[in-house]
Amino acid sequence: MQYSVKLNSFEGPLDLLLHLLQKNDLDLYDIPVAQITDQYMEYIHTMQVLQLDIASEYLVMAASLLEMKSKLLLPPQQEEELYEEEYIMDDADDPRDDLMKRLIEYKKYKEAAGELKEKEVKRSRLFSKPAADLTPLLEDESKENANVDVSLYDMLSAFQKLVKRKKESKPIYSKVHRDEVPIEERMTEIIQRLESLEGRITFTALFDDRSRTQKVVTFLAVLELMKSKMIGCTQDGNFNDIVVYQKEVLTIDE
Amino acid sequence: MTNNEMKAIIEGLLFVSGEEGIELSQLESVLQKDKETIKDQVNILTEEFKQKERGIQIVELGGNYILTTKEEHADYFKKLVQSPTTATLSQAALETLAIIAYKQPISRVEIEDIRGVKSERPVRTLQGKVLIKEVGRVEGTGRAILYGTTKEFLEHFGLRSIEELPPLPEDVEEDDIEGEADLFFEKFQEQI
């Protein structure tokens, strides 16, 4: 089976470069081109092996990194050639400058995006209600302005409000099965089930009769329980059923 | 939770429930308190709202608590809807126009399905302003009128053709991510 995902955990080559610099604790103002190019190429290569789609921008950046690396690896210029190849040696024309500037500029907005995200989360904790429909209070139609003075934006904005209103008016019960399977709850269920079964259950039995989302939640709950050392997993031999067992008799507080 | 806090949360719950209101049993399940305690606080709140300096009130309709405005202020709400600073085309008309623009040809019943409310009036308003027109009839019984936008609509919004409309507020991106997760999930399921 062909399996591909896009590389969008990184928002483009600049994001990936920032990540590599950060991971290696490297200086944004003095980029070690050779090292970073190697790592960048390695990343691209891994992506190819994993058959992930690589956006063309990543390849363009790879090419410019390689160009930059080769320029910087050129042997020191001979005196007489210097005036021709001056741009390489000139400090003001360090090929890294442009990349550094782009990275710094990009990083500013990446951070600003993070701040927006925080504001978004905060705002999402304030609830309101749809505006009341006051049109029945209008005595007759002529009261609505004779001239139409609206923009496309007004129209879209009205539509957006409608979409939002419809989303909000959906009874909460209808969405329960979709989003609201908290991992914590499933963790408690697993523990309870283990307790009723003397602390052991096969891995596959945990996934009985469950919808897609529930399977995912169950899987995550198992990982979470293992991480918190509340359960363990053993397997007697290759291809045998994995057995999940309870480590301590603990229950999770809600 | 103190009683005062409970009262505050009840006020908030009544507010977000809007015109649909909220049942005592819903309050119970959200607040995790017994009926009597909740009812006491609702009664206290109801009394407080009765004061002259408050602009909203609790009414009980068929076992539902609903927050509404007070009747003695009705004239001001009328003024609000008639005030020139309020959107020049009503929200209702704009919504209807957007639905027709993006989904044309469309019948009034379908518009009402999307909006969730009767839409005869906004349709008439838009027709009166020549932004929409009858473009055909549904086949079969009833032969409901189908509406579409007019040349005046395009002119008004400075569009060369209907294709120039900006994209609809649908979540293109979210859908795509879901697709990717599906692929991943297939992989994941093979393992279990």
Add this chain to the structure above:
Amino acid sequence: MTNNEMKAIIEGLLFVSGEEGIELSQLESVLQKDKETIKDQVNILTEEFKQKERGIQIVELGGNYILTTKEEHADYFKKLVQSPTTATLSQAALETLAIIAYKQPISRVEIEDIRGVKSERPVRTLQGKVLIKEVGRVEGTGRAILYGTTKEFLEHFGLRSIEELPPLPEDVEEDDIEGEADLFFEKFQEQI
């Protein structure tokens, strides 16, 4: 009308306006009082709402007064209704939006220059969500579209005005680039 009555009517007007909010100028034209008097009553009302036993509050968003619930009670409402901004934006959309917010008016090409990737999709998504809009065209050939933020943008992020955006980080520090979690797992988790 006494001041207390005015306060009551303002509360009612805020209530009927709901999430759309109401502008000072609208209050003015409905109440037929001068700005200062109205503002005083809005301020008094705002203060009263701040008390612990109240469940709603006035927030000023994008030049509008809007009645909302209080942050500390959010968990109770989550059980009952969806949040106004449950559909949160993707990282791509947020980055694009940040660039537009700080550099508006700006063309798509300029956005792509900064991000280093094609940005047509996030731009369309943002337009669809009415968080950005066309605010003009570049002079000369091509006449590329220039984008700017909308009032919905301010509302979505809880900002009073565009000036309330935090200053753009000028000096970047090395240590606060966010670590990236496992590529697949992160995407995967977003679904749940």
